[in-house]
Amino acid sequence: MQPEFRYEDGKWLPKGHGSLANGVPRSVAGAVSALALSGGYSVRPREGRVVYFGRNRPEVHVCIGEDDRQVSRQQGVLTYQRGHWWLSNTGRRPIRVRRSQWLFANDAAIPLANGFTPLFVPGSGDREHLLEVYVTGPDGSQPLSRHDAETEVPRPHRLTPEERLILIVLGQRYLLHEPNAKPLTWQQAAEQLAELRPAAGWTKRKVEHRVAAVRDRLSRSGVPGLTREEVGEPVGNSLNDNLIKELVRSTTLVPPDLAALDPR
CATH class of the missing domain: 2.60.200.20 (Tumour Suppressor Smad4)
Known part of the structure; x- marks a missing residue:
């Protein structure tokens, strides 16, 4: 040295x-x-x-x-x-x-x-x-043990009904606990949404725009990993992967939401 x-x-x-x-x-x-x-x-x-x-x-x-x-x-x-x-x-x-x-x-x-x-x-x-x-924090000590403190409840993010349905479809593999889960492609999501809501006129471009709006909103609220600048190139599935993981981690999306995928 x-x-x-x-x-x-x-x-x-x-x-x-x-x-x-x-x-x-x-x-x-x-x-x-x-x-x-x-x-x-x-x-x-x-x-x-x-x-x-x-x-x-x-x-x-x-x-x-x-x-x-x-x-x-x-x-x-x-x-x-x-x-x-x-x-x-x-x-x-x-x-x-x-x-x-x-x-x-x-x-x-x-x-x-x-x-x-x-x-x-x-x-x-x-x-x-x-x-x-x-x-080291302001008081110079270790974090205090909080054995008896109440558990903090996760704070779900607010989604519109349409956004919620899109993201359930896009992230269904995560809710199914599949190993190494990946988001559906825009085309796959659009096709499934068209089966669920035929009158909505779903296209892969429409799905992409709706999801991009959610990512932008959550990024501005402080959620990391939702912009191209943060993840770097090549982006691939990283932005949607980070988005869905955040929604699952915050309990915004939970496995019972998969019921929305039942056409009945």
């Missing part, structure tokens, strides 16, 4: 350190910890500080994918600016952040929320390398 990378209050986390998903010991508010399989690093916040991660162990704070040449020698940087830690991609491969959001090398840095954030760097073949990041 080069001298300029060392901070007096920095702390090395050994290989085999427990997952940051379980929190970190009490620390200064805004401190950041980053951990990979090979070990990690923790440091207090200070304007302009950086934490490097990548494949080249001698020149980064956290070594990730050391034996995988698909990972860049310096894959990314955590930088403390304006009261937040920011994630930048400085490598050749994109970094996957929260669900299906991808951060590319030319993208603007994104702020990291307090608490635990897993980052994934795709490697050779099907390999994917995990970097755990934990930003």
Whole structure:
């Protein structure tokens, strides 16, 4: 490790350190910890500080994918600016952040929320390398256990009756719990909708426009992974896959909704 990378209050986390998903010991508010399989690093916040991660162990704070040449020698940087830690991609491969959001090398840095954030760097073949990041909250403590607290009820998204029917048709394989479920194609959805509601004049273009309107509305309300800019090219089924997973996760769509597919 080069001298300029060392901070007096920095702390090395050994290989085999427990997952940051379980929190970190009490620390200064805004401190950041980053951990990979090979070990990690923790440091207090200070304007302009950086934490490097990548494949080249001698020149980064956290070594990730050391034996995988698909990972860049310096894959990314955590930088403390304006009261937040920011994630930048400085490598050749994109970094996957929260669900299906991808951060590319030319993208603007994104702020990291307090608490635990897993980052994934795709490697050779099907390999994917995990970097755990934990930003300490304002009180400097771990999240409190809430064993007796009431469970928060999911908040379904509002859909019109027409939108609901379209999305039940489009996402029926998810509601059927099929492994590796994929959305129906626009043509398949239009054909089934025409059987269910013949008078509505369904075409694949009409289905596509209605679904795009739902994606746009949910994206503007804060749901990630519903725009081309977020998922990157090639888009394929990613946008509809993310949409349907969000609708299922939020209980907007549930398996009993499949009754709507019965023509009777």
